[in-house]
Amino acid sequence: MLHQRGVFHQEAGLIDATFENAAVGMAHVSFQGRWLRVNEKLLDIVGYSREELLQITFQDITHPDDLDADLEQLDALIKGDIPAYTMEKRYFHKDGGLIWINLTVGLQRDEDGEPLFCISAIEDITERKANEERLRVLVDELNHRVKNTLATVQAIAHMSFRKDEPIADARAEFTSRLHALSGAHDLLTEEKWMGADIMSVVDRALRAFRLADETRFHVAGPRIRLSPRAALTLAMAVNELATNAVKYGALSVPDGSVQIAWGRFGKEGVDEIVFKWIESNGPEVSMPDGSGGFGSTLLERILPGDFQGEAELEYAPTGLRYTLTAIRPRSADI
Incomplete structure (x- = not known):
């Protein structure tokens, strides 16, 4: 008998230790909802x-x-339905x-099988739920971007393959535009689609053209953060x-060059953002028919x-502006 009592007390001690040292919150709860016993992990979770x-x-x-929903489940548990x-x-x-x-609830019963109280295991899943929400938002945003990209590609194709242009030229234009769009996408992906600096956008868009002669481009301007949409559109515009400069403008002749500059000019609580493309020493240009x-x-x-601004194309004798x-x-970004 003494040996049986010792074993009983030893098992009871192990149960208590398991309860107190569990990696999740543990609680004994009355059928009315009052906390009867709680472990330290649960106190850490709720802050009380x-x-x-x-x-x-x-x-x-x-x-x-x-x-x-919780009370409905609890009622079914007490009635023995679950x-x-x-x-x-x-x-x-x-x-x-x-x-x-994440709550898991069972019953503690007496020797006659009558329910005494609830035993609850409480796992903090706040971080997991936050990750799930971020993933949901990311998937929604990805769907939105894919639809926008497909619409952009459709517009590029529609306006590149015109009846009045040879198919070879149209194919070259279409491919070049897709490469520009792809390069901008790569840049934004590197930035986790949080936008991009205007210098990075311009550099990426000019990468293929600079391979021929780096010295013909003069690029300067301060750091200005662009939204993803503005970055994509500017990359394609550059x-x-x-x-156009390679085919008809300053880059079609040996001495031609291009200056690309931008600035932010403050006045009376607002900023005026100006972006300029200026061609020099090129052939005389004229407005297209x-x-x-x-x-x-x-x-x-x-x-x-996309910039919520205005644009001006000037066909100057010295080159396109x-x-x-x-x-x-x-306080706003572009």
């Missing part, structure tokens, strides 16, 4: 002291939107913040300007629209 928590109920710290239940729900931390938990194609539409309508101007509140 032991004395504070034992004076309240689980209903007091459960988010109202999750309470009915042996246990598991659910995800939210607790209010003592500091007022929300905690997501590609259009450079392609007709309504123009993708390039002129991009430069005169799409890019100013393009100026983009956007007025922004001083």
